[in-house]
Amino acid sequence: MTQPSITESDQIRQRRANLDELARLGVSLYPHAFARTHTIDGLVREHGEKSAEALASDRTDVRIAGRILGIRGFGKASFLVLSDGRACVQAYIRQDSLSEVDFRVYELLDFGDFVGVHGHLFRTRTNEFTIWVSRVEFLAKCLVPLPEKWHGLQDVEIRYRQRYLDLIVSPESRHVFEVRSRALAALREFLEGRGYLEVETPMMQPIAGGALARPFVTHHNALDIDLYLRIAPELYLKRLTVGGLERVFEINRNFRNEGTSTQHNPEFTMLEFYQAYSDYRELMVMTEDMLRLVAERAVGSDQVTFKGNSISLRPPFRRLSLREAVCRKAGERLGRDVTDAELRRPDSAAALAAELGVPVDPGSGPGTITVGIFESLWEASLIEPTFVYDFPTEVSPLSKQRADDPDTVERFELYVGGLEIANAFSELNDPGEQRRRFDDQLQQRRRGDEEAHRMDEDYIRALEYGLPPTAGEGVGIDRLVMLLTDSHSIRDVILFPLMKPQR
């Protein structure tokens, strides 16, 4: 890693010397503004297609500003490549078109500096759209040399730690974050169009609930209480549904105290939404519509390519009952019939896992084992969008049971491209049953499961006031953006992913 503020390379000394020389010329080193007539992107879109004749006969004077991403000098003339981040344009400098001071300023410019130029538009001999510069205004110095232009920035550590460098030299990286922004805008448009209200609920919570995960702990000094960074907004959003906000959503960060991977960052962005008087079946249809709209808005198509697979986000998506799927594939694998009943008894479920070579934590119930077998047998192959539905009650402490089968809850997860993108269910709204589920979780906690849910008396009290039949869903935004941008690491879709501090 470079640490230019400590060890100055000769290149940095040279750039500082150029800055000092600009000061001696009486140039303002950090001027306050530059009145441009166009962004570079806007200029190229408005005039970039015009012919040499059109530009010559209808002279257009412009002022633009940007970062210098290329200098091709010829002694008394030069071409500068200026970028505003979205587009580039070439500026033509020649000594006999500039004042003596402005030409001297040009000579002191370095790759990476910000500069504003005045000039008129023309096309060069090679037909390149160009600004013929008549004035140069220095705007800001780049004191540290930028990564080399041809190979770009290959060091992933620098890309993550110094994202600004990545954004300067890697257009594809900028594209990822533009897609991310458009995807978020499309989600909001979709939900607001259906009468949803966007809300914000606590990120610091006295009890970290709504998911099964280990939280981060922090401390409030004045109140002298420990607080947890939230692992999910779920329980607060449902309190709002109790309060009569029938359709709410929140897009914000969750924090889980777990390891990192290509699919996990300790802080990640989740959309959660809740809709009163609905169930999980309705959410499947809504999710199909939502993902298609998001893809069309964010990348202009409902077809995406992810890890070499062409994936259609056009409804309807495949639907796969979790237990049926396990029975089918386990049966194929073992060459015998595997039955639903087998999955529901602790002894036979554990035996099946052993038979399939799926590792099982001691003390796991049949539901946990069934989900483990499912992930082992199916997860990597869930490339086309697939709803996996009807989960064991044991692993879903906040979901409502099926009316015909209390061992099963109305819950689905959506997989696309092998990624788990969404998790949704009909919400458990019976306060008595919710208390029993929390009690079960407490028992699992006592058995050493640190991720088991905590008791939340305040949430139960809210349910006692009456939660209407409600369906809710969480969508992992980072993973969705990975899918839309063919990014294979979550770090590539988070501007500043968590890294260990250096040194």
Next chain:
RNA sequence: GUCCCCGUAGCUCAGUGGCAGAGCAUCUGACUUUUAAUCAGAGGGCCGUUGGUUCGAUCCCAACCGGGGACACCA
């Protein structure tokens, strides 16, 4: 948390148990329509850190620091 891989000039990368290499970038000179401009010359290094082996380590070994990937857990 476990296993595997990586760390050499500003950037991208070669390389060797015996004076540290290239391209781009930088500096000097030439060049007033180039497109990774070109041509001639020059400077630039704690070879991640600390130990060990060795006459001698950037190279071999160990630990540590940082990063990547796989697994595990989750979304």
